[in-house]
Amino acid sequence: MCILSIEASLVYKIKNATMASPEAVGAPPEVSAGIDQKKPSKQQIDPYNVAGEIDDSGNTKAIDYDRLIEEFGTQPLTEHHLRRFEEVTGKPAFRLMRRKLFFSHRDFDKILDAYEKYGSFMLYTGRGPSSGSMHLGHCIPFLFTKELQELFDVPLVIMMTDDEKYLYTRNKNDGVQKKGNAAEDFLEYAHENIKDIIALGFDAKKTFIYTDYEYLGGHFYRNTSEFESLVTFNQASGAFGFNASTSIGFAAYMAKQCAAAFPSSYPELFGYPDYRPPEYNPSAQRRHKALASIPTLIPCAIDQEPYFRILRDRCERMTDPHPKTCLILSKFLTALQGPGGKMSASDPNSAIFMSDTPAQIKNKINKHAFSGGRETAEDHKKYGGNPDVDVAYTYLSYFLEDDAELEDLAQKYRSGEMMTGEMKARCITELQKFVGEFQERRKEVTHEVMRSYTTPRKMEYGGNPRVKASPEEANGSLTETPAAAPAGKDGRGTKGERKAAKLAAKKEGKLPVRQKDQDGGGGDATAS
Template sequence: MASEQAVGAPPAAEELQDKKKPAVQQIDPYNVAGEVDEHGQIKAIDYDRLIQDFGVQPLTDAHLARFEQVTGKPAHRLMRRRLFFSHRDFDRILDTYEQYGTFMLYTGRGPSSGSMHLGHTVPFLFTKELQDIFDVPLVIMLTDDEKYLYTRSKNDGVQKKGAAVEDFLQFAHDNIKDIIALGFDPKKTFIYTDYEYLGGHFYWNTSEFESLVTLNQAQGAFGFGGSTNIGLIAYGAKQCVAAFPSSYPDLFGYPDYRAPDYNSQAKRRHATLSKIPTLIPCAIDQEPYFRILRDRCDRMTDPHPKTCLILSKFLTALQGPGGKMSASDANSAIFMSDTPSQIKNKINRHAFSGGRESLEEHRRLGGNPDVDVAYTYLSYFLEDDAELESLGAKYKSGEMLTGEMKSRCIAELQKFVGGFQERRAQVTDEVMREYMRPRRLEYAGNPTPTRPAAPAQEAGASNGALDGEKTGTAGKEGRLTKGERKALKVAAKKEEKKEEKLAVRPKPAAGDEKAAAEDSKGE
């Protein structure tokens, strides 16, 4: 993905902001900066405004109640505290899971350094929770190619030391080990880097999607200009089609078309897989990618249901509201490789305080936990709601001082990072490669769907490859939109033509029945 995202996704290359802060709030896949006031101070990011600007929907109490009803599990703390705060069609994913049993999760990371920082772990912690609760397949994309292209473009086409293709591939491998250390189930998780995996049906989808996006549209969505290299302009199509289950036939038990073992049964993409819905947990800055994707899902040769998103806020930089942690600024972030003493020093020296100018004033007027970085970090990593509420109340009343809030934050972060480092030490190259091996994933989904798949359904289809209505492409109250109805008719006509061709195909000789059966499997 295109940003150093603190909370979010998919898909997540580093946010490398312009050296000059914009006067107005700027949020896109390559810039995250709050508005600058008349005194030159950066304001906190206005998320209510982003909901309006991006046209997304707020995550409400009704969504949390629906989540708990469907899953039988409490909502994750990041949802409860509205750190994941908005969505696109999250309710449809819940309906699909309740009725038909499963969907695919997709997220990602743009590797820009050898160690992830604290903010990078947040989307993965949330995604892991969703995977565990729903018991669904997960795909994680490492966009090493995008990181290389963006860094070179930022440097006016110059390739600087430590920023070659090989460097970003190494960053990707290091980051994959970090991600694995967060506890993902290898049986239902596939992780890859673009440089190593792209090809086969994934690239077929990419090529087709590239044909659907014009230069003007890419410039409008991502802020590209005349000096942007053509690789970066084209990259967005890869991040978009990475959300299509049809890009990963191996994961669902179908053959892919790749060297050196070209499979004659896989010369066409598997239409069955195009019907599996996808949920993307990611930060709000990544939304432009998937807005473009959603607008074109039904224009693919095999129409896909609109991808669903659950969108997060950014974990703020140590310096306070208005930005987010960045791997390019060591003092803005807590890295997952930091020692306990480094964590303590960074919080004590650099964490922005919501306290008052003097002890007397703080005791009398109280502090502001809403802008206090130590309290903000606790809201992400402290599980106990009651304790978090108590800390905030004591800080507001002046009973708790800034130093005491920082001390509590340091202890929580040291525990989290220390546990991570113990697990990370166990992730060998062999363990990493097992997660990266294309193979059929094992998952169960909803054990009691209200409208289970028919017994005769094919293996891949039984894992959630349903018809257009069943994948949640229906509009409000179950009605399909005009575009969705048209897409279903087109798909039905294609299916009829395929059946007609099969009907007139010469029947195989007696010894060829097995080959014929394999030839028709999954199509």
């Protein structure tokens, strides 16, 4: 799965600048090759492309997240949700939530209700391995997921989509397999990335990590096969841009990423037998209906939302209906070159990698990090800078825990009291500390340690200590008839959700209902 890791197709080749001109504050520097080579275009955000809008002057604009909320039909994460989170957990909201870096959701309030009432749920996220080392942007969803797992004490599944990265790369290369892009290469990347993920501190007792090439089969494959039967090629093409030249493997892949969100795909994690060789346990010949009752929360970046829009429209059409998966969605960690893109493993100067040395981190921030400052020191002291577009400050907003210090840095920068070099120095110190501590833990992750996480076994987790309930009881919280989808900026819901709401309204009013609707025709996942 490429939860935050499908690389942006637009690679920024931007000339280095320590200070931006007054006119350039809020936009990246000009492209070295010439501004007229960047034609105007709308922002493009999907699982395979992340690029901000290019205006008539050739400037790449920051990603418009409010527009994404409206286009995707998600809901904004509000202060109400933060208060509800604190009420249910008894703990302060995480910094990535309170700073609205995780900014949007689908039914996050319902997963909180389910946890409060029934005691547990499953976390699911993942990574599309495309390089031997993860970068800071890849780490963000995992850091947030780790905090969720620790606080809620629930099981976590992490999917490594080595197969998808192979299919995507070969499809991108018009069917040609280039050197270093064989299936075995992506499996090797997956193993290295798993070690990186483990080094972030996940609890082995309640964390299962797998690669698709090594794990798929059993009940997982049955869910995948059934889910494939629920999605037409037109629907998949509309959501992901597939065409007649897309390989059949790449077009079919999305069903795996969707079926991976079902707890019933992992019976062994919950103490149920699977139906795999050599045992072929007869008691597991059919999928375990009880596991279909467990709700799932997916922390991921907003570009992955189209997968789960398709998933949510079909959860309740499975043989064993599943509650609609819940999402909490993040922004992208800005590329070093500034607004309009995210860190990319294919461009080493766009990202801070978890394998970078302290000297490399210092050099990248000083040389490549886009500045929100003024062209001259005199102008900066007089007019101040813009921390909202300053990359060093942006990175601090992700990794600096102290809210008061973060606000103080912003105020001093806006007033001109703090210079660009000082902001970069503070960022360098924080990132060197984070990456250095990670690298010390990473040294301890051996092959044997990795295999302890990738071995299917029953998870050990406690859930809500104030509640004890069975998975069957938890089902009711997330499978009730959906209310009418909200309109406007708060999100319209998917076409399938709007259709379900309309059907519910017809039933409530005892109006005649067409047989097609009763049969569960499903929504077109391409609608926003």
